[in-house]
Amino acid sequence: MIKVYVSRFDREVDSEPHLECYEIEQTPQMKVLDAINAINEKYDADISIRSSCRAGQCGSCGILFNGNGALACQKDIKDGAIIEPQNFPVIKDLIVDKSQIEQEVKDLQLSLNPQRYDSDLNENLTPENIKNTKKVRSCIECYSCLATCPVVKFIKTKFGGPYIMRYLSKFESDPRDEFDRLDESLKEGLYKCTSCGKCKAVCPKDINTFGDAIERLREIACKEGKGPLPEHIAFKENIEKTGRSIKAEGQSFIEQVKNDNGSKIALFTGCMVDNKLHHIGEALIDVLEANGITIDIPEGQVCCGSPLIRTGQTDMVQELVDKNNEVFKDYDTVLTICAGCGSTLKNDHPKYGSDLNVMDISEFLVDKLDTDKMNELNTTVTWHDPCHLGRGQGIKGQPRDILEQIPGVTFKEMKYPCQCCGAGGGIKAGQPEIAMTLAKEKAKMIEDTGAESVITICPFCQYNIQDGLDAIDREDIKAMNIIELLQLAYQKD
Numbered sequence: 001m002i003k004v005y006v007s008r009f010d011r012e013v014d015s016e017p018h019l020e021c022y023e024i025e026q027t028p029q030m031k032v033l034d035a036i037n038a039i040n041e042k043y044d045a046d047i048s049i050r051s052s053c054r055a056g057q058c059g060s061c062g063i064l065f066n067g068n069g070a071l072a073c074q075k076d077i078k079d080g081a082i083i084e085p086q087n088f089p090v091i092k093d094l095i096v097d098k099s100q101i102e103q104e105v106k107d108l109q110l111s112l113n114p115q116r117y118d119s120d121l122n123e124n125l126t127p128e129n130i131k132n133t134k135k136v137r138s139c140i141e142c143y144s145c146l147a148t149c150p151v152v153k154f155i156k157t158k159f160g161g162p163y164i165m166r167y168l169s170k171f172e173s174d175p176r177d178e179f180d181r182l183d184e185s186l187k188e189g190l191y192k193c194t195s196c197g198k199c200k201a202v203c204p205k206d207i208n209t210f211g212d213a214i215e216r217l218r219e220i221a222c223k224e225g226k227g228p229l230p231e232h233i234a235f236k237e238n239i240e241k242t243g244r245s246i247k248a249e250g251q252s253f254i255e256q257v258k259n260d261n262g263s264k265i266a267l268f269t270g271c272m273v274d275n276k277l278h279h280i281g282e283a284l285i286d287v288l289e290a291n292g293i294t295i296d297i298p299e300g301q302v303c304c305g306s307p308l309i310r311t312g313q314t315d316m317v318q319e320l321v322d323k324n325n326e327v328f329k330d331y332d333t334v335l336t337i338c339a340g341c342g343s344t345l346k347n348d349h350p351k352y353g354s355d356l357n358v359m360d361i362s363e364f365l366v367d368k369l370d371t372d373k374m375n376e377l378n379t380t381v382t383w384h385d386p387c388h389l390g391r392g393q394g395i396k397g398q399p400r401d402i403l404e405q406i407p408g409v410t411f412k413e414m415k416y417p418c419q420c421c422g423a424g425g426g427i428k429a430g431q432p433e434i435a436m437t438l439a440k441e442k443a444k445m446i447e448d449t450g451a452e453s454v455i456t457i458c459p460f461c462q463y464n465i466q467d468g469l470d471a472i473d474r475e476d477i478k479a480m481n482i483i484e485l486l487q488l489a490y491q492k493d
Contacts (some may be wrong), residue, residue: 002026002079004035006047009090017090019082020045032083033061033072036094048093056204059142062086063094067416069144069202086147101146101163108184110167112176125175132173135212136166138205145199145209150420151192154441155434160188162199162209169213172220182226185217191229192434195310195425196387198418210425218312228311229430235307239316243302243323248275257285259297266296266331268324268345268358270338271303272459280459283487284337284361290490291370295335300327306344311426321352334358337483339458340424343392360389362398362457362482369405374489376408381485382451383411384442384465385418386458399457399482406489412449419445423464439468446477453478455485 001023009017022039030038033054039045051061054073061072064084072083072094088096145162146152152161160168165185172181199209207213221227235245242248253274273281281297288295301324305317324345328334334356336342345358383399390396396418403411422428422438442465446454454469454477456462466479 002077002081004039004077005080005082006036006039006045006093007082007084007090008047008093009085010092011090017084026077026079030077031073032063032065032070032075032077032081035077035081036072036083048091048095050095057140059140059204062142062144062147064147068198069142069146069148071142071144071204074204086143087153088143088147098143101143104160104164105167108164108167108188109179110164110171112171112174129175130173132212132216133170136170136207136209139163139166139207140205142204144202144204145207148198148202150196150198150422150438150441151189151194151434154437155192157192157434158187158189159192160185162193162213164188165190165193165217166207166209166213169217172217182217182220182224186221186226190214190217190221191227191232191311191426191430193425194387194420194422194427194434194438196420197391198387198420201391215309215312218310219314220312222312222314228313228426231429232307232311232313232426235311235426235429236313236316239303239308239320243320244271244275245303245307246271246275253278253281254297254299254301257281257297258299259285259295261294261296263294263296264332265293265335266298266328266333267335267337268301268304268328268341269297270336270341270459273337277459277481280337280481280483283481283483287365287483287486287490290373291365291368293368296331298327304341304344305348306340307426309344309348310424311430317348318352321349321354324349325354325356328356332357333364335361335364337361337457337481338460339386339389339392339456340460343388346393360393360395360398360457362389362402363395365486366398366401369402369486371405371407374405374407375491377406377485377489378408379453380410380412380449380451381453381455382414382446382449383417384414384421384446384454384456384461384479386456386461387418387420387424389457390418399455402482402486403455406485409485412451414445414449414451414454416445421461421465421468423458423460428460428464435464436467436471439464440471441468443468443472443474443477447472447474451477453480453485455480455482457482 052058056074168185171177305320421442422435
């Protein structure tokens, strides 16, 4: 027997939704839709849900499963699962009113007008001039992306969200379309996306809305002089002058350590550690030395290009990739201590011809830590999954394994550890009010765990989450890099 929690609501009689618990027998390969049917049959519950094809093709059975968008006909049921409606006005139980988004699609005329384009265009369509629509045109309109997007959920300002952005990108790429889809995307909030990748993670068709739609629209905006946001221009100016996206506070970390041990393992510091957060780099050296590991920290490395790629300023990315490839080409392994850098080196740089073996520090250290040398810390922590670590690199278990290895550390999982904190996609610099709103939502979640610290592996998340904690008057809870926590564990009395 398993327990399943289902949101119940009838707007004609209820003032607000509530969860009801049901116990059912779990059958092999049981899906959420099967579970709902089983509940209705056993309890005569009359739970309302839309469904049609049962094959993951029509999109009608979109729901929230433990807070994430999913198709009820495709999602495996689990014990303790919480099944709720998508984030639209609820009509009854799991059925929502989608008229608002449908009206927006109508208002934006997100369809081809057969009366307005020349028939010759249709005849002259080629794989080349239509290729950019292919990656984003398999949408089945289940709205899982909209139901999961943190900006759509928490921010009240205008933002079309991944569903509208995908549509606009599709038609911007279609030579038969008559409208200025770029201008429409800017009006719909093109630069309000955090690049969290949650929309792709929940999409039953695996559409990469940020990479194939939003990043592409941002790139076009920059080429046409309509983007990026003014605050993003500073990234590029700094990189052009110094090779780093942020200005140095005194001497850089690489200049300070001048570390060249002849090791075949190298550290890619990233801009934040090299120019601002030297203590994290120093902590890493301490942790590695405690475990008998030597690394090189080579000079000449530059920004990974993430701030440029995410904001559409891609014209000098190839130059950055080539410079870093030259610096690191003779190393067996390149370590990163920033989720954004790691994701960019792994996922974006290969598109520009790089083939470095890149590892996040957590996946490198997880099976190498000498726990006998560690002190007992006697502290309670929780973990924040950076979007570019969990979804960007598929790394979730390793950091938790490391936390479990540290003596005296009590680990408490927060409700939604992978919920975006709002720091990415150029949002922290260009849309600080959005970054703060999402940071405060994350901070409340952290507060609920009772943890003394929140641990992560992303300098941008670390900064933004700390700002969120300070904003809700919880300055006593500290955001830390996992390397800082390990340094404390290895610290000699």
